[in-house]
Amino acid sequence: MKAVGVIVEYNPFHNGHKFHLDETKKKTNADCIIAVMSGNFLQRGEPALVSKWTRTKMALEAGVDIVIELPYAFATQKAENFANGAISLISALRCEEVCFGSESGTIEDFESTVSFMRNNQEAYDYFTQQYIKKGYSYPKAASLAYSTLSNVDTYVDLSKPNNILGYHYVKAIHDQKSSLKAKTIMRTSAGYHDEAFSHESIASATSIRKTLFSSEKSMDEIQNYLPISTSKWLLSYYQKNQLFHRWEEYFSLLKYKLLISTSSELANIYEAEEGIENRLLTYISESVSFQNFMEKIKTKRYTWTRLQRLCVHILTNTTKEQLKPINEKPVATYIRLLGMSQNGQSYLNQVKKEVELPIISKGTHFSDELFTLDWKAAQTYLAIFPEPLRSSLLRQEYATPPIRYNEKEQKYV
Structure with missing residues (x-):
């Protein structure tokens, strides 16, 4: 079969x-x-x-x-x-x-993009960091770095959400030396x-x-x-x-968890970086709903998605140390x-x-x-x-x- x-x-x-x-x-x-x-x-x-x-x-x-x-x-x-x-x-x-x-709809474009990125990784990382320094979120900075280096008409447009995932699927196949064929x-x-x-x-x-x-x-x-x-x-x-x-059903749990946590405790949670935990603590007391809370903490640098993931990890108390094995060997x-x-x-x-x-x-x-x-x-x-x-x-x-x-x-x- x-x-x-x-x-x-x-x-x-x-x-x-x-x-x-x-x-x-x-x-x-x-x-x-x-x-x-x-x-x-x-x-x-x-x-x-x-x-x-x-x-x-x-x-x-x-x-x-x-x-x-x-x-x-x-x-x-x-x-x-x-x-x-x-x-x-x-x-x-x-x-x-x-x-x-x-x-995109064309697998050859994904293969070409993975190959292109392998050959230009150092320059891609450099430009990504430059855009992050300008205040862009990592996904936006990565997309801008890619656009700076490539002709988006030739390679996959990595500003599109499904193209981003597809690119990483194809890259994972290569990285894991899998025999899988992608379509x-x-x-x-x-x-x-x-x-x-x-x-x-x-x-x-x-x-x-x-x-x-x-x-x-x-x-x-x-x-x-x-x-x-x-x-x-x-x-x-x-x-x-x-x-x-939906998130609103969990907001009271999140609010309680944040209110009893210190900044140093939150800093150990996965995806809490660059002091973002302090921003959460600043606004949680006055927030009346999850939507209201997210609107207060959202910035150009931190995407809605990343902040939501951080909130999930706070709820589950998932620490950087616990996910360290995944970052070292992501299988x-x-x-x-x-x-x-x-x-x-x-x-x-x-x-x-x-x-x-x-x-x-x-x-x-x-x-x-x-x-x-x-x-x-x-x-x-x-x-x-x-x-x-x-x-x-x-x-x-x-x-x-x-x-x-x-x-x-x-x-x-």
């Missing part, structure tokens, strides 16, 4: 994701699609809208064969480490190819950060979430942009838990299996003897430094629920076996 990997968040799964899946199958002739999916918290420093188990069901019913979790240590990191973790997992599961969406599919109709609907059936996850939180009739307004299965599971999750996860040490179709199970049975990383189906008896961060993330993600619901959901988190889906009969087994 030929397996192909995709790297996803599905927050939530929408028609654009379905298009990507279908095109991936056509473009690669895949027998098995493996999705590496972020868990409780996401790359932009946000809590996932619904649980990873609910998003796993959305994926399986849409045609994914195996869903594994991208550990917290990678899922809440900058693009480079995010990509390294995901690519290492796809390689470990013996996938032949990885297929990602991009604004890309051009994003259509809706941009990654688009906040408004501009197409009759394709919308960004950002615009879907914004609508979901802004209108009493939001479920009706987003129906055209979601597969039926996604709508079903979103409604089910809300009816059961009476909420969708996964285990595979957390969340769900699989019968086809996916057949593939796992075929390759499991070749897979060198431990495959974790339950977390109750597994010990690993990085896995401990996943446990802390789960505790944090579920802390907003009242008892006994919180304790019940926490038991499910690591005592529940992987979800098994019979795709032929369209039911869970």
